[in-house]
Amino acid sequence: MGLSHNPVLLNSVIEGLNIIPNGTYIDCTFGRGGHSKNILEKIGNEGKLIAIDKDGEAESYAISNFTNDKRFYFERNNFSNIKHIIEKYNNSQKVNGILLDLGVSSPQLDNPKRGFSFMKEGPIDMRMDTSSHMTALLWLQEANVNEISDVLKQYGEEKYSRRIAKLIKKSLESDSLKTTIDLSKLINKCYPKSESRKKNTATRSFQAIRIFINKELEELEKILEDILALVEKGGRIVIISFHSLEDRIVKNFINKHSDGKNIISKLPIANLNKNLSLKKIKLPLKASEVEIKKNIRARSARIRVAEKI
Numbered sequence: 235m236g237l238s239h240n241p242v243l244l245n246s247v248i249e250g251l252n253i254i255p256n257g258t259y260i261d262c263t264f265g266r267g268g269h270s271k272n273i274l275e276k277i278g279n280e281g282k283l284i285a286i287d288k289d290g291e292a293e294s295y296a297i298s299n300f301t302n303d304k305r306f307y308f309e310r311n312n313f314s315n316i317k318h319i320i321e322k323y324n325n326s327q328k329v330n331g332i333l334l335d336l337g338v339s340s341p342q343l344d345n346p347k348r349g350f351s352f353m354k355e356g357p358i359d360m361r362m363d364t365s366s367h368m369t370a371l372l373w374l375q376e377a378n379v380n381e382i383s384d385v386l387k388q389y390g391e392e393k394y395s396r397r398i399a400k401l402i403k404k405s406l407e408s409d410s411l412k413t414t415i416d417l418s419k420l421i422n423k424c425y426p427k428s429e430s431r432k433k434n435t436a437t438r439s440f441q442a443i444r445i446f447i448n449k450e451l452e453e454l455e456k457i458l459e460d461i462l463a464l465v466e467k468g469g470r471i472v473i474i475s476f477h478s479l480e481d482r483i484v485k486n487f488i489n490k491h492s493d494g495k496n497i498i499s500k501l502p503i504a505n506l507n508k509n510l511s512l513k514k515i516k517l518p519l520k521a522s523e524v525e526i527k528k529n530i531r532a533r534s535a536r537i538r539v540a541e542k543i
C-alpha cells in the first residue's frame with residue numbers, strides 16, 4: 235500500500251524487478267503510480283510500462299499525470315484480465331516483469347466517501363471499482379446472518395463474527411446502521427468490556443467485508459493461474475501482500491513452481507516435479523524499521539519475488 239510519493243518497499247520492488255532498459259513491465263496495481271514512476275525512471279526509450287487499476291480515481295490520476303509519457307499505457311480493468319490486457323497493449327508478447335502491490339491504496343483509505351475506513355464517517359461502500367453494483371451496505375442488506383458471519387470469520391478471523399452479524403441485521407432492520415462509524419460502533423459493542431476499550435475492534439471486520447466485496451482473493455488466484463505463461467525467461471514476478479491470507483496464496487504459488495517445500499505435505503517437491511518454472515529470489519520479506527518509521531503502512535507488508543526460468 236503506498237502513497238504516491240512513498241510507495242511501499244520501493245527499493246525491494248526495483249531490485250526485485252531487475253529492470254532491463256528495453257523491457258516491458260506491468261504494474262497491476264497502479265494506485266497513484268508510486269511504483270510506476272520509479273519503473274519509468276529505470277526503463278529506456280524502447281521500454282514500456284502497462285499499468286492497470288480498477289479504480290476510476292486511479293485512472294484519472296494516471297491520465298492527468300502519466301499519459302504524456304509515450305512508454306506508458308493505462309487500462310482500467312481487473313488485473314485478473316491481464317492476458318487480454320497484454321494481448322491489447324503488447325501484441326500478446328511476453329513481458330519482463332509483473333508487479334502486484336495488493337490491497338487498498340492510501341487515497342482510497344483516506345477518503346471517507348469511499349467507506350474503507352472505520353475511523354472516518356462515510357457511506358458503507360468499500361468498492362475499489364465504484365462502477366460495480368455491489369456496495370458493502372447493499373451486500374449486508376442482502377446477506378443473511380450465516381453468510382455475514384462466515385465472511386467475518388473466513389476473511390477477518392473475527393472471533394465474535396456471529397454476534398456481530400446478528401447485530402448488523404438487527405440494526406439494519408431498525409434503520410440504525412447507515413455509516414462506517416455506525417458499523418464500527420456496532421462492532422465494538424459486540425466485544426466484551428475488557429476488550430472493547432481497544433480502538434481497533436473494527437479492523438478485522440472491515441478488512442473481511444472489503445476483501446469479500448472486492449473479490450480480492452479470487453482476483454489474486456486468477457492472475458496467478460495466468461502469470462507464468464506471460465513472463466519471459468529471466469523475467470520477474472514481484473508481489474507485495476498485506477495480510478496472511480494473501481501472503482499464504484503467494485507463498486504456496488511460488489513454492490509450487492520452484493524447488494521449495496510443498497506446504498501441505500512438507501516434503502521437498504524438487505525431485506517430484508522436474509518442470510519447475512520459477513526460481514525464488516531472496517530479498518528481505520519485510521520492510522526495515524527505518525522504512526516503517528517513514529511509512530507506517532509498510533508495517534504489515536510482505537514482499538515475495540520469483541524469476542521465470
Ligand SMILES: C[S@@+](CC[C@H](N)C(=O)[O-])C[C@H]1O[C@@H](n2cnc3c(N)ncnc32)[C@H](O)[C@@H]1O
Nearest residue numbers: 235236241263265266267268269287288312313
Ligand atoms: C496498494 S494500492 C497500490 C499503490 C501503488 N503501488 C502506488 O505506489 O501508488 C492497490 C491498488 O490496486 C488496485 N487494485 C486492487 N485490486 C485490484 C484488481 N483486482 N484489479 C485492478 N486493480 C486492483 C486498487 O484499486 C488500488 O488502487
